[in-house]
Amino acid sequence: MPMTAVARALRARALSPLELVDAYLARIDAAPELRAFITPPGAAARRQVQRAAERIARRETGALLGVPIAIKDLFATRGVRTTVGSKILRDWQPGADAAVVTRLRKAGAIVFGKTNLHEFAYGVSNANPWWGVARNPVDPRRSPGGSSGGSAIAVVAGMCAAALGSDTGGSIRIPAALCGCVGLKPTRGAVPLQGAFPLGWSLDHAGSLTRTVADASLLFQILSGRPAPSRVRTRGLRVGVVRGSITERIQPGVGARVEAAARGLRRAGLRVRDVTIPELDWTVATQLVTLRAEASAVHARWIRQRPRSYGTDVRVRLQLGALVSGVDYVVAQRARDRLRDALDRVFDAVDVLLLATTPITAPVIGERVVRWRAAEEPIDGALVRLTSPFNLSGLPALSVPCGEAGGLPVGVQVVGRWNDEPRVLAVGQVIEEFAQE
Amino acid sequence: MPVTERDRLAAVGRAAGLRLASSDLDRLLPAWKRYIALVEELRAQVVPEPIHGDD
Numbered sequence: 001m002p003m004t005a006v007a008r009a010l011r012a013r014a015l016s017p018l019e020l021v022d023a024y025l026a027r028i029d030a031a032p033e034l035r036a037f038i039t040p041p042g043a044a045a046r047r048q049v050q051r052a053a054e055r056i057a058r059r060e061t062g063a064l065l066g067v068p069i070a071i072k073d074l075f076a077t078r079g080v081r082t083t084v085g086s087k088i089l090r091d092w093q094p095g096a097d098a099a100v101v102t103r104l105r106k107a108g109a110i111v112f113g114k115t116n117l118h119e120f121a122y123g124v125s126n127a128n129p130w131w132g133v134a135r136n137p138v139d140p141r142r143s144p145g146g147s148s149g150g151s152a153i154a155v156v157a158g159m160c161a162a163a164l165g166s167d168t169g170g171s172i173r174i175p176a177a178l179c180g181c182v183g184l185k186p187t188r189g190a191v192p193l194q195g196a197f198p199l200g201w202s203l204d205h206a207g208s209l210t211r212t213v214a215d216a217s218l219l220f221q222i223l224s225g226r227p228a229p230s231r232v233r234t235r236g237l238r239v240g241v242v243r244g245s246i247t248e249r250i251q252p253g254v255g256a257r258v259e260a261a262a263r264g265l266r267r268a269g270l271r272v273r274d275v276t277i278p279e280l281d282w283t284v285a286t287q288l289v290t291l292r293a294e295a296s297a298v299h300a301r302w303i304r305q306r307p308r309s310y311g312t313d314v315r316v317r318l319q320l321g322a323l324v325s326g327v328d329y330v331v332a333q334r335a336r337d338r339l340r341d342a343l344d345r346v347f348d349a350v351d352v353l354l355l356a357t358t359p360i361t362a363p364v365i366g367e368r369v370v371r372w373r374a375a376e377e378p379i380d381g382a383l384v385r386l387t388s389p390f391n392l393s394g395l396p397a398l399s400v401p402c403g404e405a406g407g408l409p410v411g412v413q414v415v416g417r418w419n420d421e422p423r424v425l426a427v428g429q430v431i432e433e434f435a436q437e
Numbered sequence: 438m439p440v441t442e443r444d445r446l447a448a449v450g451r452a453a454g455l456r457l458a459s460s461d462l463d464r465l466l467p468a469w470k471r472y473i474a475l476v477e478e479l480r481a482q483v484v485p486e487p488i489h490g491d492d
Contacts (some may be wrong), residue, residue: 026446039466083469091474106453139483282479282483284475285475285476285479286479288472288474288475289475289476289479292472303455304454304455304456307455307456307461312464314463316461316464316465316468319450319455319461320465320468320469320472322450322453322454322455322467323453323455323472324472328476331476331479331480331483332479334483335479335482335483338483408479
């Protein structure tokens with residue numbers, strides 16, 4: 001059941017919060033192999049449910065009163081272990097909640113366990129060496145994507161009403177696309193990052209993984225503190241389908257879903273045209289230099305003093321980042337400025353961009369490369385190729401399920417202007433509607 | 438003795454204060470090579486405006 005429907009049913013007392021939580025817990029217990037949670041909901045969650053039940057009985061209000069929301073385990077939760085998917089922080093019990101957790105609690109939500117992630121959120125496979133290899137609920141032989149993989153699993157497998165995630169190169173949108181749910185990475189800074197363990201200071205975003213676009217919209221209001229947007233008229237909006245070399249290497253089944261989304265939007269009265277943004281070709285290098293340097297700055301002491309406390313893949317990334325020169329970082333920021341300028345110019349001509357979220361469907365766990373006609377590409381690189389431009393630019397980006405390819409979910413991405421979440425969500429809702437037909 | 442790329446990487450790593458075991462170097466070397474190639478491409482794209490009278 002979507003989060004908005006859960007909230008309504010609880011308010012109307014058509015649903016008991018205790019029964020609801022029991023149903024979620026039963027699903028968590030039934031699928032331990034998916035490794036959705038690092039710290040499953042425990043006694044503290046039960047106490048919150050009991051208090052929520054009493055408040056509902058007293059007819060108190062709250063947009064999310066009694067609604068269980070799972071939290072990616074890099075957001076600090078007061079008194080609840082926050083590991084960031086690592087061995088280093090395996091016993092960290094923060095003294096305060098992250099700002100997003102505070103906002104959820106204020107809305108009446110129940111903090112419902114801490115979800116699995118790639119170690120320190122630094123990777124997209126979610127094969128966590130300390131807390132277990134997370135598995136895709138659609139096909140457990142496959143990766144759920146990451147780094148917010150546990151949150152996507154929990155949403156898709158019906159273990160919570162919705163979940164929080166973070167996104168530095170695609171970490172909300174990638175698992176949302178590979179598992180089949182909605183992932184919103186809002187405009188940079190729209191949702192506070194205080195109390196979120198950093199990965200890349202200039203690239204990090206906090207956001208949500210949900211069953212529906214309406215759920216994403218409500219959670220965005222709560223997390224950002226912005227009022228509900230006035231209704232957006234989608235008819236006549238201008239959609240730019242991103243073409244060019246960055247979108248050329250794509251599995252045919254995924255490409256077909258993007259074309260279907262473009263056709264559906266045209267049928268719904270939107271004006272769809274192709275756009276090319278050559279500067280997107282610089283994304284991989286720009287993101288690589290920026291993220292490697294920033295993450296290694298976060299981990300500067302630990303990677304030198306205790307390198308064996310990291311899993312192999314994260315250790316190599318952090319060691320590499322320690323070698324990035326200041327000159328390279330500056331060059332990357334110059335490229336980043338040009339990418340931002342190019343995107344600004346495109347948004348003079350269109351209102352939203354449309355492209356695939358990932359060029360491939362969920363890879364089999366352990367697969368390292370994807371083979372295209374002329375070349376091979378590392379799977380990690382392929383997965384972030386279409387998402388990371390919008391971490392570099394900070395623009396809002398939404399991944400919406402849009403059918404399947406070979407029996408696996410496909411997500412399409414809607415990207416908007418700075419702070420234009422209302423249009424992004426409105427176009428996402430149009431796609432959601434026809435994708436369900 | 439010729440200096441190999443691996444030697445150079447080990448030296449750069451030491452200068453950065455990293456403790457790189459032999460197995461670390463094995464894993465880091467391909468990532469380092471890919472990094473260098475990407476950065477060179479990026480530098481070629483983001484060239485400064487020409488400065489006259491200073492050559």
